[in-house]
Amino acid sequence: MYRILVINPGSTSTKLAIFEDEKQVASKTLRHTPEELSQFKRLIDQYEFRVNAIEDFLKTLGFEYKDFNAVVGRGGLVRPIPSGTYLVDELMVEELKQAKYGEHASNLGAVIAFEISNKYNIPAYIVDPVVVDEMEKIAKISGHPMFERKSIFHALNQKAVARRAAEELGKKYEEINLIVVHMGGGISIGAHRNGKVIDVNNALDGDGPFTPERSGTLPLTQLIDLCYSGKYDYDFIKKRIKGKGGLVAYLGTNDAMKVQEMISNGDKKAELVYKAMAYQIAKWVGKMAAALKGEVDAIVLTGGLAYDENYMVKWLKEYTSFIAKVLVYPGGDEEKALAMGALRVLRGEERARSYKEEVQMRG
Numbered sequence: 001m002y003r004i005l006v007i008n009p010g011s012t013s014t015k016l017a018i019f020e021d022e023k024q025v026a027s028k029t030l031r032h033t034p035e036e037l038s039q040f041k042r043l044i045d046q047y048e049f050r051v052n053a054i055e056d057f058l059k060t061l062g063f064e065y066k067d068f069n070a071v072v073g074r075g076g077l078v079r080p081i082p083s084g085t086y087l088v089d090e091l092m093v094e095e096l097k098q099a100k101y102g103e104h105a106s107n108l109g110a111v112i113a114f115e116i117s118n119k120y121n122i123p124a125y126i127v128d129p130v131v132v133d134e135m136e137k138i139a140k141i142s143g144h145p146m147f148e149r150k151s152i153f154h155a156l157n158q159k160a161v162a163r164r165a166a167e168e169l170g171k172k173y174e175e176i177n178l179i180v181v182h183m184g185g186g187i188s189i190g191a192h193r194n195g196k197v198i199d200v201n202n203a204l205d206g207d208g209p210f211t212p213e214r215s216g217t218l219p220l221t222q223l224i225d226l227c228y229s230g231k232y233d234y235d236f237i238k239k240r241i242k243g244k245g246g247l248v249a250y251l252g253t254n255d256a257m258k259v260q261e262m263i264s265n266g267d268k269k270a271e272l273v274y275k276a277m278a279y280q281i282a283k284w285v286g287k288m289a290a291a292l293k294g295e296v297d298a299i300v301l302t303g304g305l306a307y308d309e310n311y312m313v314k315w316l317k318e319y320t321s322f323i324a325k326v327l328v329y330p331g332g333d334e335e336k337a338l339a340m341g342a343l344r345v346l347r348g349e350e351r352a353r354s355y356k357e358e359v360q361m362r363g
């Protein structure tokens with residue numbers, strides 16, 4: 001039996017799980033408020049805060065790090081790489097610590113896993129990091145040669161739920177077309193054509209719908225004017241786009257459950273803003289339907305917001321079910337996908353990819 005520790009740092013949560021082979025024997029989701037996280041200037045400053053959460057979780061269950069055969073973290077903003085399980089190495093950790101390719105909570109997954117791996121001599125892996133890139137060339141064209149559209153999205157969960165949907169449809173993932181909508185602190189909408197994500201919004205870069213705490217695409221000239229108004233510095237503007245945008249900016253919370261409560265209590269502004277979020281998500285589903293030339297086997301809704309059947313799921317069905325049937329997998333399969341990625345390698349069913357070699361090969 002292989003015991004695996006799963007560490008999944010998200011933008012508004014830390015999700016932890018323990019697997020014994022295929023079986024999840026424990027799990028915990030810790031939610032973090034914007035106030036709690038805003039005390040840290042840089043993402044890497046959250047290291048101790050997130051490690052303490054892991055150690056508390058293990059202590060309550062009576063486990064120690066040495067009881068595990070592997071530790072697997074959600075992979076972050078490294079260079080664009082193909083889908084798969086990667087052994088965490090020094091190059092990857094150095095790039096993540098320096099945030100060379102950007103800051104994201106999942107950067108901490110590999111960094112924490114690597115520390116544990118070194119101290120306790122157990123392997124550390126990441127699986128399908130947020131930079132998995134299968135985008136078609138045509139989708140990368142932005143509108144100006146100084147800019148390129150990038151594939152940065154919830155690759156791990158999108159791939160995991162897409163496989164689950166294929167199974168439910170009685171087909172192979174490689175045989176079907178899906179639009180997968182991951183709705184968490186960030187939101188990504190991917191066009192999956194025959195097992196590859198050929199187009200997707202860059203969930204980190206003001207590209208896409210607004211989200212619980214991100215602005216999504218903003219009116220460009222207004223944004224430029226604001227940047228040059230002399231009133232705000234770089235960090236302030238960036239925070240309006242990521243961290244203090246979206247629901248947080250309009251309603252003061254990134255917690256959709258609180259927004260649902262506001263709506264139930266008759267708050268009309270909350271209803272309008274939350275419905276506008278559904279409306280923008282639906283329009284992105286429409287874009288991806290066009291990318292797939294209308295050949296869509298199913299639309300898959302997932303992530304924390306997919307738990308909300310009363311509003312979000314209902315509205316999205318109203319707007320998009322003319323395209324294809326809508327399957328709903330609330331939360332998602334991220335922890336399982338991470339554990340299974342590590343398990344396949346531990347069992348020798350798959351070879352862990354080397355990040356260093358991948359980087360050398362791609363030049």
Ligand SMILES: Nc1ncnc2c1ncn2[C@@H]1O[C@H](COP(=O)(O)OP(=O)(O)OP(=O)(O)O)[C@@H](O)[C@H]1O
Pocket residue numbers: 009010011012013154183184185186187212254255256257258303304305306307308331
């Ligand atoms: N049972 C629920 N009903 C409604 N909304 C929920 C429920 N559970 C979580 N959410 C909402 O989902 C959002 C967070 O989703 P999720 O946990 O997928 O995000 P995350 O893991 O922090 O970020 P990301 O998925 O972008 O990495 C929050 O707005 C939260 O309030």
Ligand SMILES: CCCC(=O)O
Pocket residue numbers: 011104130152153154155185186187188203204
């Ligand atoms: C980039 C995917 C993860 C997120 O939106 O936070």
